Amino acid sequence: MEGFSLTLQIVIAVFAGIGAQVLGETLKVPSIVFLLLSGLLLGSEGLGLLRPSELGVGLESLVALSVAIILFEGGLNLSLRDLGRVSSSLRNLVTLGTGLTLAGGGMAAHWLGEFPWQLAFLYASLVVVTGPTVIGPLLKQVAVDKQVATLLEGEGVLIDPVGAILAVVVLDTILNSNADAVVDVLVGLALRSAIGIGLGIAGGSLLGLALRRLNFLSEDLKNLVVLAGVWGLFGLSQMLQSESGLMTTVVAGIVLRDFSVPEERMLRRFKGQLTLLCVSVLFVLLSADLSVASIVALGWGSVLTVLVLMLLVRPLSVWLCTFNSNLHWRQKLFVAWVAPKGIVSASVASLFAILLTQRGYNGGDSLKAIVFLTIMMTVFAQGLTARWVANWLQITSEEATGAVIVGCNPLGRLVGRLFQEQGESVVMIDTDPDACALAEADNLPVFQSSALNADVLHEAGIGSVGTFLAMTSNGEVNSVLAQRAVEEFQPPRVFAVLPQSMPTAANGVKTKVNSAFVARLPIKTWNQYLTEGQMKLGRTVLGGEGLSFQQAHLQALIRAGELLPLLLRRSGRLQIARATEAWQQDDELVYILHDPRPKLLKRLSGSSSTSRLALEKLPEVEEVPLAAPTDKYPPVADPQL
Structure with missing residues (x-):
């Protein structure tokens, strides 16, 4: 019966997740809003139908493999040609912007949220990301001009593995506090990034060559070959160095797209469907395991922390990172406002809460609670107002x-x-x-x-x-x-x-x-x-x-x-x-x-x-005097037409 109970929970999560996606697309509202609400309603704080904790380590594996697919699909959708137009701004957001968010978020969490310095910076490392799981669907519903969309999509995809690596390095520093923190951070970032980039380039190239030469395989089977290859690259990278797998999958996706294989459209469609399913199920499961009481117990200090992150740290970061770009102020303001957090923040925070508790550190539940508070505030505030803000700033692509x-x-x-x-x-x-x-x-x-x-x-x-x-x-x-x-x-x-x-x-x-x-x-x-x-x-x-x-x-x-x-x-x-x-x-x-x-x-x-x-x-025509041709219409007398 226990096995049936777990199966039933997965079925409920899938049904609720897809239902939330349908509702979001119908109402033209970011689907993550309904995914979060569905998880809270069905979880322990609501009807009690979903109990993700019963999945045990299976939930961790499900999260890891799903995030690998999500980030690979994000890399597959990135165009190096489009990224070239915003390359300086994107590079600054992924590097300088990450540092500014880490510093600003850490200080806000310590001084306003009253978190210890270690947990404050661990929180900041978790929220430097702007997940593609939220940005992608949001930009599909709010059609902004190409330059802004490319910058936000590129940041969402590229900063996710950087943020995840940074968070793991900060956690390692906390758990091994006898080491030199600065050296650990730099070495950890460099090692994981090098492994991720190197293995991603090699793996993406091999996948591209395989798709070009395995012409005897059907398109459906080729899609599954790529899926197996992505998970294989992710697993190998994780074996070589923990948390380097996310960078590997992103780079592999970018490299594979650059190969311009004939099956690219079918592949992107298949991976897009998988990503939609993974995002739907994961958000429902992770939010179902959230304690509303732990969020309420944070107090107003944590709310102010998130507001400072949204209204001060993010705008300052965007202004500095795009200072010499050709973006006009309307575009910069929209980029500064739209920075919702997504599945990577939620999944890594859930994992860290467990690890901190197992190692005897207090504050794991509070860390998870403030991360989910950040997700909810950014998603609800920015996701629900993005269309209005884009219209007000007149940067919609319809213009x-x-x-x-x-x-x-x-x-x-x-x-x-x-x-x-x-x-x-x-x-x-x-x-x-x-x-x-x-x-x-x-x-x-x-x-x-x-x-x-x-x-x-x-x-x-x-x-x-x-x-x-x-x-x-x-x-x-x-x-x-x-x-x-x-x-x-x-x-x-x-x-x-x-x-x-x-x-x-x-x-x-x-x-x-x-x-x-x-x-x-x-x-x-x-x-x-x-x-x-x-x-x-x-x-x-x-x-x-x-x-x-x-x-x-x-x-x-x-x-x-x-x-x-x-x-x-x-x-x-x-x-x-x-x-x-x-x-x-x-x-x-x-x-x-x-x-x-x-x-x-x-x-x-x-x-x-x-x-x-x-x-x-051309002359104005009062009604429709078109019953017979008349000379009221000027002739077109260009024989070269």
């Missing part, structure tokens, strides 16, 4: 402007010019030298290269623009390019002219790829219309009592293949028109209208004075 457009065909160049005329940056990409020459003639920046080249996309500025649009003449290629843009670079808005055989539902919310303009767009036909001058450019503002009639009228023209919506301005923001767009009151729609009349073609054949299309010069 990003500009576009990267793949396809220098006539329609692509027209869209690029319309964006450019509104003062937004535009970069075109194409492999066809003739099409690139025509785009350059329109004063559009062009890269003659394949959009599958990540270096070209980075140089084109995909990390900072608001829109990515794939509109080559090949719908299948557009689908691949758009999906890769979502997975690799996460632009705020991703559009593609999708193949006519692909159902509209395929570009749903989960893929984040939107079908551009209209579903099943015959792009070659519209390119021909533009080349032959058989079109007119127009704009209409939707509104008034006839909004539904306007929409019906426009949709009828779209279905007839006579009208193609291009851009939509809503609340002052210019964006690509979606195929499934539900138009709203006061939306401003920019479109092209097919007009094959011979008289118009004759007039267009000798004119080029209107080749530069300025959106602000």
